[in-house]
Amino acid sequence: MAEPKRITTPLSDEVIKDLHIGDSVLISGVIYTARDSAHKRLIEALERGEELPVDLKGQIIYYAGPAPAKPGKPIGSIGPTTSYRMDPYAPILIEKGLKGMIGKGNRSDEVIEAIKKHTAVYFGAIGGAAALGAKSIKKAEFVAYEDLGPEAIRRLEVVDFPAVVVNDCYGGDIYKQGLKEYGEV
Amino acid sequence: MREIDVSGITSAVKKLCMDANFYLGDDVKKRIYECYEKEESPTGKDVLSQIIENIKISENDEVPLCQDTGYAVLFVELGQDVRLTGGDFTEAINEGVRQGYKEGYLRKSVVTDPLERKNSGDNTPAIIYTDIVPGDKIKIILAPKGGGSENMSEVKMMAPAAGVEGVKEFVVDRVLRSGANPCPPVIVGVGIGGTFEKCAQIAKKALLRPVGSVHPNPYYADLEKELLEKINKLGIGPQGFGGRCTALAVHIEVHPCHIASFPVAVNMQCHVARHKEVII
Numbered sequence: 001m002a003e004p005k006r007i008t009t010p011l012s013d014e015v016i017k018d019l020h021i022g023d024s025v026l027i028s029g030v031i032y033t034a035r036d037s038a039h040k041r042l043i044e045a046l047e048r049g050e051e052l053p054v055d056l057k058g059q060i061i062y063y064a065g066p067a068p069a070k071p072g073k074p075i076g077s078i079g080p081t082t083s084y085r086m087d088p089y090a091p092i093l094i095e096k097g098l099k100g101m102i103g104k105g106n107r108s109d110e111v112i113e114a115i116k117k118h119t120a121v122y123f124g125a126i127g128g129a130a131a132l133g134a135k136s137i138k139k140a141e142f143v144a145y146e147d148l149g150p151e152a153i154r155r156l157e158v159v160d161f162p163a164v165v166v167n168d169c170y171g172g173d174i175y176k177q178g179l180k181e182y183g184e185v
Numbered sequence: 186m187r188e189i190d191v192s193g194i195t196s197a198v199k200k201l202c203m204d205a206n207f208y209l210g211d212d213v214k215k216r217i218y219e220c221y222e223k224e225e226s227p228t229g230k231d232v233l234s235q236i237i238e239n240i241k242i243s244e245n246d247e248v249p250l251c252q253d254t255g256y257a258v259l260f261v262e263l264g265q266d267v268r269l270t271g272g273d274f275t276e277a278i279n280e281g282v283r284q285g286y287k288e289g290y291l292r293k294s295v296v297t298d299p300l301e302r303k304n305s306g307d308n309t310p311a312i313i314y315t316d317i318v319p320g321d322k323i324k325i326i327l328a329p330k331g332g333g334s335e336n337m338s339e340v341k342m343m344a345p346a347a348g349v350e351g352v353k354e355f356v357v358d359r360v361l362r363s364g365a366n367p368c369p370p371v372i373v374g375v376g377i378g379g380t381f382e383k384c385a386q387i388a389k390k391a392l393l394r395p396v397g398s399v400h401p402n403p404y405y406a407d408l409e410k411e412l413l414e415k416i417n418k419l420g421i422g423p424q425g426f427g428g429r430c431t432a433l434a435v436h437i438e439v440h441p442c443h444i445a446s447f448p449v450a451v452n453m454q455c456h457v458a459r460h461k462e463v464i465i
Contacts, residue, residue, distance in 0.1 A: 022228060022426070024228075024231070037302065064252065065252060065253075065292065065294075066252050066292070067248070067249050067252045067254060067290060067291060067292040068290045068291075068292065069290070070248065070290050076248065076249070076252065076290055076292070077243075077248050077249040077250070077251065077252045078252045079251055079252050079253075081253070081332075081333065082332075082333045082336065082366045084366070104333070104365055104366065104368065104424065104425075105333075105364060105365045105366035105425070106364050106365065106366070124365065124424060124425075124426070126232055126235050126236065126239075126424055127251070127333060127365075127368035127424060127455065128236065128239070128250065128251045128331075128368045128455050128456055128457040129235050129236050129238075129239035129251075130239070130249065130250065130251045130252040130253075131239050131242040131243040131246065131248045131249065131250060132235055132238055132239040132242055133239075133252075134248070135242070148304075149293065149304050149306070150252075150292050150293065150294065150304070151304075162235070164228065164424075164426060174425075174426055174427070175364055175365055175421075175425050175426075175427075177427065178226070178228075178420060178421065178422055178425065178426050178427020178428065179419070179420045179421065179427065180420075181226075181420065181427050182225075182226060182420030182421075182422055182427045182428055182429060183418070183419055183420030184418040184419075184420065185415075185418055185419060
């Protein structure tokens with residue numbers, strides 16, 4: 001494995017242009033959790049012409065709904081949920097300035113196109129390694145839609161959060177690349 | 186007749202919820218270690234090493250392996266010489282789930298109405314399959330089922346003429362189309378036969394078989410082996426980043442079926458293949 005690239009949020013175009021599929025990265029700074037229901041509400045807010053509860057410019061959304069925190073811990077186990085369910089919403093948020101997404105699984109052609117067009121990036125985190133995933137999160141607080149419970153939007157402060165570049169701003173896709181490299185059929 | 190107070194069921198289910206989410210079975214761990222040794226893809230190997238580290242953290246800290254602590258699915262074998270006292274059987278199980286998910290700091294992942302989608306707040310109701318069996322004991326198997334892998338599952342009502350080649354094509358294609366979504370390396374549960382719903386249920390039950398065990402019927406044991414080899418040639422690899430280890434195991438369950446029917450179900454299970462059992 002090559003040395004992981006250390007990146008800090010918010011993400012600039014310059015940093016994103018240096019990321020290529022298969023790169024291991026360690027993310028530090030602030031990231032926001034949002035999944036199905038929170039995305040629905042964000043888009044509904046935009047449709048009504050309202051301001052979003054979070055300024056997404058340059059930010060990363062982590063598709064995740066953590067387990068409850070044990071006493072004395074900032075957060076419970078946390079790992080990525082499957083990203084395709086957010087595909088209908090992601091291009092709109094990317095247009096609004098969202099620069100990164102963390103999840104797992106394939107994205108739609110529309111999302112990949114938006115990633116290219118607006119110089120964004122999609123990272124994969126390891127699904128099912130959520131006890132380990134919680135270790136890089138130093139602080140967590142609700143910022144919106146707390147009534148959604150695990151689906152609320154949380155602001156996470158992370159240090160060296162491990163992820164892999166799945167879709168880069170050049171149209172690359174690690175999943176397609178992986179099949180090409182290791183598939184025997 | 187043996188009398189069992191349902192409060193015993195509640196406390197047993199509560200413990201199963203926590204144990205299943207904190208401690209992965211030795212059979213699954215062993216297979217993951219083997220895959221780590223064999224994986225050729227550097228990224229895939231790194232993923233497997235993090236999965237192994239995660240298992241250790243969960244055990245030591247008693248925190249859930251995955252944040253998706255699942256929908257509580259229970260298979261209960263109720264001895265016909267048992268007389269349940271002290272309350273309602275189903276409610277006793279639901280109370281166990283309620284307590285286990287609360288005290289174990291497990292995520293509540295159930296919405297009460299599929300369209301309204303409001304969280305039930307306590308991970309109930311559980312899904313309970315009960316078989317009445319001889320004897321005076323109760324066996325409870327609890328398998329918390331994650332949504333990511335469940336969503337990649339499918340039932341297909343095939344024509345009998347499709348035969349075993351049709352089964353192979355369907356299963357391998359289902360895994361290929363799932364890609365990284367179900368969190369590979371996966372366990373693939375295959376149900377063949379029965380009716381529409383029975384087929385899906387035996388596919389789920391197949392996931393409970395110990396990893397490393399072989400089907401008692403040599404024909405199906407060979408088919409499991411062949412399917413596993415085919416799946417691991419797809420190249421999906423750990424987390425879909427490319428590699429040799431896409432599936433840890435393929436388990437098949439079969440059931441008699443109608444002369445006109447040939448149902449086949451694939452129930453996908455992520456590497457966090459959780460299930461614990463108890464006999465009361």
